[in-house]
Amino acid sequence: MSLPRFDYGAQVRLIRNVRNDGTYPGMETGALLIRRGAVGCVYDVGTYLQDQLIYRVHFLDAGRTVGCREEELIPAAEPWIANLYEFRDPVQASRALAIGGEVVVSKGQAGSIEKVLRDLPHGIEYHVYFDNGRTLQVPEHSLAPLLSGGPQHGH
Structure with missing residues (x-):
């Protein structure tokens, strides 16, 4: 397993929508948790199934801390163009x-x-x-x- 790309406190941007896979309490499975483009702060880095890095990212605007895979994140300072529409809109x-x-x-x-x-x-x-x-x-x-x-x- 490689070293984490992002450290504790790093500002990151989510590049994919994150939906509840059933592990986020109080919301239905499939519900949108955080929309792509949101910026958050890395709170913790852990592993899942001993080979996948999972970042706990706190999204202040949404008031949620969500687990994100490394490929779902980029540095917040990288260029980003927000899309207006999402699947099924x-x-x-x-x-x-x-x-x-x-x-x-x-x-x-x-x-x-x-x-x-x-x-x-x-x-x-x-x-x-x-x-x-x-x-x-x-x-x-x-x-x-x-x-x-x-x-x-x-x-």
């Missing part, structure tokens, strides 16, 4: 989307986020399942939140 196309010049999703068409693609050189994109049955890879700037009441058509 309802969205709508903020413009018409076309493939080969043919519009396949109209402006205002409703959809939901299937996957967040963060590590692209030109910014954050999403796999979006639209209610017309199409799944497209869409840049963040081509989406808007879907407000309750269905698609919002712009004028």
